[in-house]
Structure formats: C-alpha cells, structure tokens
Amino acid sequence: MAGRFRARLVATLRAHRGVAVVSLTDSSDGDRRGDAPNGVTIEDDGLTHPAPRRAKPAPSVPDEHAFPAAAYEACLTPDQVDAVRAFEALRDPGSAVVCEADRGRGKTSAAGLAAAGLAADGLDVRVTAPSFRGVRELYERADALLDDLDVDHRRPEHTRLALDAGGEIRYARPPDAVDATDEADVLLVDEAAALPVRLLERCLDADAVAFTTTVHGYEGAGRGFDVRFRDVLAESDIDVTDVRLDDPIRYAAGDPVEVWAFRALLLDARPPVAPLVADATPETCTYDALDSETLAADETLLREAFGLLVAAHYRTEPDDLARLLDAPNLSVRALRHDGHVVAVALLAREGGLDADTREAMYTGRRVKGNMLPDVLTSQLRDERAAEPVGTRVVRIATHHAARSRGLGSALLDGVRAEFGDRDWLGVGYGATADLLRFWARNGFSTVHLSTTRNDTSGEYSVLMLDPLSADGEALAARHESWFADRIADVLVDALRDLDPDVARAALAACDATPAPALSDDRWRVVAGSAYGSAMYSVDPAPFRRLAVCALVRDDAPSLVAGDGDDAGDAADEADRRERLFVLKLLQCRSWDAVADSLGYHSTGQAMRAFGDALKPLCEAWGGDAARAERARHEDEEQR
Numbered sequence: 001m002a003g004r005f006r007a008r009l010v011a012t013l014r015a016h017r018g019v020a021v022v023s024l025t026d027s028s029d030g031d032r033r034g035d036a037p038n039g040v041t042i043e044d045d046g047l048t049h050p051a052p053r054r055a056k057p058a059p060s061v062p063d064e065h066a067f068p069a070a071a072y073e074a075c076l077t078p079d080q081v082d083a084v085r086a087f088e089a090l091r092d093p094g095s096a097v098v099c100e101a102d103r104g105r106g107k108t109s110a111a112g113l114a115a116a117g118l119a120a121d122g123l124d125v126r127v128t129a130p131s132f133r134g135v136r137e138l139y140e141r142a143d144a145l146l147d148d149l150d151v152d153h154r155r156p157e158h159t160r161l162a163l164d165a166g167g168e169i170r171y172a173r174p175p176d177a178v179d180a181t182d183e184a185d186v187l188l189v190d191e192a193a194a195l196p197v198r199l200l201e202r203c204l205d206a207d208a209v210a211f212t213t214t215v216h217g218y219e220g221a222g223r224g225f226d227v228r229f230r231d232v233l234a235e236s237d238i239d240v241t242d243v244r245l246d247d248p249i250r251y252a253a254g255d256p257v258e259v260w261a262f263r264a265l266l267l268d269a270r271p272p273v274a275p276l277v278a279d280a281t282p283e284t285c286t287y288d289a290l291d292s293e294t295l296a297a298d299e300t301l302l303r304e305a306f307g308l309l310v311a312a313h314y315r316t317e318p319d320d321l322a323r324l325l326d327a328p329n330l331s332v333r334a335l336r337h338d339g340h341v342v343a344v345a346l347l348a349r350e351g352g353l354d355a356d357t358r359e360a361m362y363t364g365r366r367v368k369g370n371m372l373p374d375v376l377t378s379q380l381r382d383e384r385a386a387e388p389v390g391t392r393v394v395r396i397a398t399h400h401a402a403r404s405r406g407l408g409s410a411l412l413d414g415v416r417a418e419f420g421d422r423d424w425l426g427v428g429y430g431a432t433a434d435l436l437r438f439w440a441r442n443g444f445s446t447v448h449l450s451t452t453r454n455d456t457s458g459e460y461s462v463l464m465l466d467p468l469s470a471d472g473e474a475l476a477a478r479h480e481s482w483f484a485d486r487i488a489d490v491l492v493d494a495l496r497d498l499d500p501d502v503a504r505a506a507l508a509a510c511d512a513t514p515a516p517a518l519s520d521d522r523w524r525v526v527a528g529s530a531y532g533s534a535m536y537s538v539d540p541a542p543f544r545r546l547a548v549c550a551l552v553r554d555d556a557p558s559l560v561a562g563d564g565d566d567a568g569d570a571a572d573e574a575d576r577r578e579r580l581f582v583l584k585l586l587q588c589r590s591w592d593a594v595a596d597s598l599g600y601h602s603t604g605q606a607m608r609a610f611g612d613a614l615k616p617l618c619e620a621w622g623g624d625a626a627r628a629e630r631a632r633h634e635d636e637e638q639r
C-alpha cells in the first residue's frame, strides 16, 4: 500500500464496525458468505446489530412562537425547533444568538428557516460564511418555507433571495459583510469558527447577529471561537441566546460511518489539554523532529501535533492530514514538554530548482510545493529566485495555554539551527500587525505583500525571508529594496484599503534602507511645508518617498520631535502620525477622511500634525537645503 494516509484509511476501515469490506478476486469460487457475485469475496458485511436507526422524535410547533407555524413544521427534530425558536431573538436589535452543533445536525437549515421567518417580517438578512457553497442548504430551506407560506419572492441573483413585499436574504463574503453591517437588519454567520476572531468581533456591529458553529470537526478547533470570542461576547452588553443541536439528522445517532470518519480524518484531533503544558518554557522543552513514520505509528503524538496545527488555522481539510503523512517535501518539528507537543511547525523545503524548471516557472508553469520561490519568480519576475534552497514555515502554532513565553521563537531558533545549511527561512501568511511583529522579532524581513485579499479572512498575504547564507542574503536584499521602492505605488492602488497598522508593521519589518535621495529643490518644498506654508500637494512624490523611509528605516527619527513630558503620549502621537503618513501620503485619502479616522478634531489639526511630523525628517535627512529653508521661516517669524 503506497502512502501512509491510505494505509491509515485501510487500517481504520478494517478496525471499525459498520464498514463492509469486499475483495475482488480472480477466482470464480464465489463468495464465502451468501450471495455475492462471482469474483467478489465479502470479508465483512459491515452490518451492525441492531442497525443504526434515525430516531424520529416528533418535532412539534411550540405553544408560543413569533415565526409562522410552518417554520416549525418544516423542522425535522425537536432540537431544530428549539434552534429556530432561539433565532426569533434576532427580531430585536441588540441581540445575538450562538447555535452550536456537531456536523449534520441541521444548524444551517435551522438558520435558513429563521432567515425566511425574518425576511417574511420585512427584514433584510445578510448571510455570511467562508464560502457560498456552505450556505446553499440555508437558501433551500428558506426558499421552500417561503413557498409554503405563499410569500412571493424571486432569486434575482444566485446569492440573493428577494421578497416582493420587502425583506431579503443576501450572501456576502465575510470581509464584505463586516464592512457593511449597517446595511442589513440581521447578520447570520455560518461556520463562524472558521473565521478569524478579528472579523467575528466586527460582526457584533450588526443590529442583530447569529453565529452557527461546528463543535467537532476541524472548524470547531479553529482559532479562537471558544477560546477568545466567547470572552468578547461575555464582556459585551449584548443579549446572547445560546442553543445547541444534538439530535442527528444526516446520520443516525452513533452511525458507524460517522464514527469512522472522525477517527480516520482526525476530525476531533485536539492539542494536549492545557494542564499538561501549562508549565512549559523553552528550557523545559525538547526540540524534536516528528517524521511522518513516527507520526503514523503514534496516534497520540499525531493527534496532538495535528490538533495544534488545526487549531492555528481557519480552514483545515482532510488533504492536510494526507499531506502531513505523505508529502515528500514537508516535515514537522515540535517543542515537547514531558513528551507533549506544545509548539509545532510544519515546514516545506522549497527552491533549489534547476535552470529548466526555473525557466518553466518564469513562463507560468506551476511547480508544486514551491510557494515562495514561485511568487518571487512568476509575479516578481526574478528568474534566479528559485535557485537558492530554503525552508518555508508553512504553519506554526504554540499551545494557547503557553503563548508569549518564547516557545514559538525557540522553535524557530531550533529550525534555523537545524536547517542552517540552506539559504533561507521564509514564511507567507495572512498579514496582521501582531503576526508581523512576531515574525520581524524573529529575524524575518518583508519582501512582498499580495495585492489581492483572502476571500474568507479579508487579509492580504505577506511574504518574508530570513537569509541564512550569502545567496540567501542576496535574494532577500534585492527583494527587500525592491519592496521598499514599489510599495508606495501599490498602497495607492491595489492596497489602498490595507489597514494602516498592517502597512506600518509590514514596512517596519522590511530590512531595506531606502534613501530619501531628494534634490535640494524638493527638500525646499518639504521643509517649506514643515516650517512654513508650502503645500505638499504641489509635489507629493518627495513626501511619499520620505514616508516610506520613515516607516521602513531602523534609524528613522520618531515623528514626534523632542522629549515631551509624557513619553507615553509622545509614543501614541508618533503612532498616530505614522498612520497619518500611511493614510494621507501613501494611500492618498482625503484630509477629511484622515482626520476623521485618526480622531483629529479638525482637518486643520491633522494638517498641523502632518507638518510637525515632517520636521524630524528634515532635521535627520534634509541637509543644508532643509536647514536653510527652516532658517528663513524662523527669520520671517521673528520679523
């Protein structure tokens, strides 16, 4: 049997009850049991005694209900009735519903019945989920219920169901849904655990919001719905109604195939329980290579390592387990405390490609398993990029009970030491300001920001490199300096909606040293605008260049000159001025929008802060031209 994943499937199929196993044979001596056709041997008929039966608890219409009775008559289980009833709370602004269930318990269908009930009341219902595919069931239930109710409705678009009398059900991708919470009366978030907590928090801006989540399965382990988002909900003043569906619909209770699928695909893999790793520190841990043979042979270790990787990522699929066990270019490294996995990294060997393959990659052929060199080669047109060999950190995660004590960094140190004979370490991930800081502190430098958003998380990806050899240095250096050169033009275009804090963090993490390189004429415009009444709008380019230098260079001065009395206030204002540079100079927003989003009292105040922020830059880099301009303005003021 080729492949550890296939071997696992076969072994678990044989070990689990309720799975029929037949062999195809050449002989015609027929079956060993009963009436199988020639050439087929039934090894196990898979029948269980008694056969699993779907319990048929009769759902009934609750005595009191706000949605039409037909919504409850359409339910298949009493649990589903309770869920639809709980969704009634959404008719009141300021409410939230959390509906939890295992797979196949009918939660998406319950949300569909509720959506129809709400829309029939004239409400606009916005539905979001990691993909539209996941909410087709919701639309089917809603459509059928509206038919039952004789409510006239149309489907003008695939993703929109509009009631003639008003009210609609409309799908939006998660990033778009959170940008438009004020456009609907109710927001329904399906598979909420598969979304980043940052987006879930923004969902709370909706008038009324419901989250449905899978308890088990990869999504249930996803980062943070239970760990962090529950706390956010508890601390908010929103009225939360919780409801849980246990009655199975898709399968019978205890269905052997469901049990087998859970086990074989590790749908319930979890990191070790917190007390086992609570005392872990870099000093108590061992750095271990978990090769795929070891993982395949040690179920507990596999569950812990895979469980941690799943918990660190929004969208895990069965393919990921197959890759972990079989992909030749992947490997797993972990820190273990008392044998338990407390931090884990999935690594890929990338690059080291010969000239022909590099040329093919350059001309557009996908060369599998080379994400980072591929982007540098095919998008950034660097045909030499795939020559050096590197280690890409595909995923890394530290147990939630042991974060921020140096374990993630220690694991990266171990990886760096082990793979020090390669040219680079690299990483690509959905950029957030916190993660950028984590990687920057670990020596990684920004070389690229993607120009399209991730459909589900709304994040832009960042690519970072940590060079380990002279070839790695050369690769990183040319992409760092190119990134610093081109980023201003990207921020005004494809990245004009990038969060300014992500932009700041990405620029700060870039190890380039761009030079202002301004002519004296241009320094006079900049200094004239810092110290006098010259206007930046007559020649924005030098200001934009200076903004990049200020945000990228390690030796850039603070944008708040002098040591004020209150260092904390000065640091806050320096942060705000950096955001001002991003929004105004790099993303070219209007003064009104900038003042508004940064909390300046007026555009005048924002403009003065802008002028003041330029002064330290003139002093550090402006030379004689800027000094002379300053002196002339000071003379003028004294006169």
Ligand SMILES: CC(=O)SCCNC(=O)CCNC(=O)[C@H](O)C(C)(C)COP(=O)(O)OP(=O)(O)OC[C@H]1O[C@@H](n2cnc3c(N)ncnc32)[C@H](O)[C@@H]1OP(=O)(O)O
Pocket (backbone or CB within 6 Å): 223, 311, 312, 313, 343, 393, 394, 395, 396, 397, 398, 399, 402, 403, 404, 405, 406, 407, 408, 409, 410, 427, 428, 429, 430, 434, 435, 437, 438, 441
């Ligand atoms: C490619 C990818 O996978 S990108 C996605 C990364 N993974 C995730 O986002 C999953 C969820 N997050 C995690 O698992 C973790 O937060 C990780 C992997 C990002 C970081 O792991 P940690 O073990 O917390 O890292 P580590 O402790 O080394 O550094 C994190 C912080 O601790 C601080 N720190 C480092 N060493 C110490 C120490 N000895 N004592 C106290 N704090 C420390 C760092 O300064 C850093 O500060 P920050 O949190 O303010 O940024």
Ligand SMILES: Nc1ncnc2c1ncn2[C@@H]1O[C@H](COP(=O)(O)OP(=O)(O)OP(=O)(O)O)[C@@H](O)[C@H]1O
Pocket (backbone or CB within 6 Å): 074, 075, 076, 080, 101, 102, 103, 104, 105, 106, 107, 108, 109, 110, 137, 141, 214, 249, 250
């Ligand atoms: N009230 C209902 N009427 C008709 N079919 C239903 C109803 N509720 C559930 N089902 C059927 O049961 C199956 C599971 O339902 P649904 O997709 O709503 O569950 P789920 O809990 O969201 O599951 P998953 O997380 O796997 O998507 C679907 O195939 C659906 O067609």
